Amino acid sequence: MRIMVLGASGFIGRQILVELLAGGHEVVGVVRSIGALGAAFPQARFLEMDLAKATRAEDWHGRLAHIDCIVNAAGILRGRDMDAIHADMPRVVGTAAHAAGVRHMVLISAISAREDVPTDYARTKLEGERIVRAAPMGWTILRPSLVYGDGSYGGTSLMRGMAGLPVLIPLPGDGRFAFSPIHTRDLARTVATVCGNPAYFGQTLEPAGPETLSLKELLRRYRGWLGFGKARFLSIPMPLMRLMGHVGDITGSGPIATNSLVQMVAGNAGDGTAFARAIGFAPRSLDAALLARPAQVQDRWHARLFFLAPAIKAILLLLWLASAWLGFAHGVEKTAELVRALGLPEGWAGPLRIGSSVMDLVIAALLLWDRRARWSTAVQCLVVLGYSLVIGFALPQLWLDPLGPLLKNLPILLLICVHGAIGDRR
Structure with missing residues (x-):
């Protein structure tokens, strides 16, 4: 199949790109800047587009010809472009895709995108889901729990940074917030499985790993994996965490932002057993993934530099x-x-x-x-x-x-x- 991946340069998008290429598909990656991607992935073709501005029908004219499936892995957790990327762009793409004869659209959403979560991230993600469900073509929505991988980005980078702090690990509240982490490669394998597969048309799946862990336990395991010794925690009151989130909102580059904090507290647990049954394979556990890839010096550097940046x-x-x-x-x-x-x-x-x-x-x-x-x-x-x-x-x-x-x-x-x-x- 010829598959277009929106947001192909991201943490999740790159892994999807690798999985689809390995499966013999012809892949067109849509990215803001091609840069060195062409050299890194010579088997793929790339289109340079700012998805936050690609909200008019003419922006997609001719770009979707002969595309069989679109995978929308584009997303941001904060910023003024959230409505454009999560809702406006998918609405235009859906219309243009139908006109171009695209048969299937796959959306990467989030398990914490719910009506009861008061963030613009949740609101716009849900709007994007509604747009996809209304599209006159086959669709599949994937709502993963925490996505981790051999590298890290966003929430997983924050966890590594917290786990790498000397002496004490700051713990938001009591640290009981639940996650069912899934590896990027297992999520990418899920995408490759559902792309163009009529058995998954009209379905919403929640990709989740085989176990549900608290934030405290995740930090403990990451610290052990990094080789930094026993984890000792310092509980940070949630009002102080919210204040730090507001500071991150203002600076735009802080390690914590209000959206990430609220989405974390909202709950990110999924049913790994039900997902494995639905998708036809069992995602690996966090322990198995960490054991298969021991931490290197670069991982320790990244963890120690995370808060220094x-x-x-x-x-x-x-x-x-x-x-x-x-x-x-x-x-x-x-x-x-x-x-x-x-x-x-x-x-x-x-x-x-x-x-x-x-x-x-x-x-x-x-x-x-x-x-x-x-x-x-x-x-x-x-x-x-x-x-x-x-x-x-x-x-x-x-x-x-x-x-x-x-x-x-x-x-x-x-x-x-x-x-x-x-x-x-x-």
């Missing part, structure tokens, strides 16, 4: 804001000294001081809004290097200053590069 971003943000404030409030004498050393007119001192402080504020704003740490990393490096070279040339004695005002720029540059390397969680 937002901490590094926060300290760099504080650095640029403090630099701007110091320039506005206390930089008159230092700027005048620099202007004299460079042989510039004294009248340049004021504009140079104000301009550099404004630039620091602009960099702080760029750092705050650059979710993937691409442009902000390049700009920060260029500006720190520029500051260091100009000031070091004009006032070379500062290189030997006991307080190291210029030498400190070297570790700051490295910190900026580290943030650039680990800031993109995609």
Whole structure:
């Protein structure tokens, strides 16, 4: 079959891509940016589309020709594009798919997308399910519990990060929130099983692993797998967790957000036995999956760096804001000294001081809004290097200053590069 996978570059989408290619299918992946995907998956064909903006019929004109099945693995847990990706885009795709003769559509939803869960994630996911059910073609909806894999993303990355913290693992409330975790490969195998299969048309399945575990037990097992020793827990009151979620909502890059917290508390348990009977194979248990793939040094790095990534971003943000404030409030004498050393007119001192402080504020704003740490990393490096070279040339004695005002720029540059390397969680 020729199968189109929406969101093929994501944590789940990539594994679906691999499974379908292994099954001999012709796969068309729809991604925001192709980048290196073409080299990583030379057997697949890719279309570059921003699904949040692909909400008009003409966006899909000609793109669905000869497609037999569409797998919609696109989804986000937070952000202003939620309605567009979860509801508006699927509505247009359903209409265009019917016109193009597509026979089957598979939607990856979530087991915690329920009417009683008060999040925009649950609301838009449910709307997406309603749209798929109303589509004039075969459809199958998959509502998995927690999805984990050899890698991690989102909630599973958070769990690894929590399990990797030194001394004590912070535990939201009593940690009894239930999950029936399923491996990405088993979910991908499920997708490959149902694609184009009339036996699953009109069905809603809840992919779940063979056991239901509490959050506390999941963290205990992940810590043991990582090799960090015995798990010791520190209970965090839920009001404080909700406050941290609000902070994550505001910054857009915190490890915790309101949606992820509410969806976690809502319950993510499924009936693994019923799912295995419906799909025709038994998904592996968490213990079996962890035993089959022992933790490597990269896994331990990722777990330890998970909370450092937002901490590094926060300290760099504080650095640029403090630099701007110091320039506005206390930089008159230092700027005048620099202007004299460079042989510039004294009248340049004021504009140079104000301009550099404004630039620091602009960099702080760029750092705050650059979710993937691409442009902000390049700009920060260029500006720190520029500051260091100009000031070091004009006032070379500062290189030997006991307080190291210029030498400190070297570790700051490295910190900026580290943030650039680990800031993109995609």
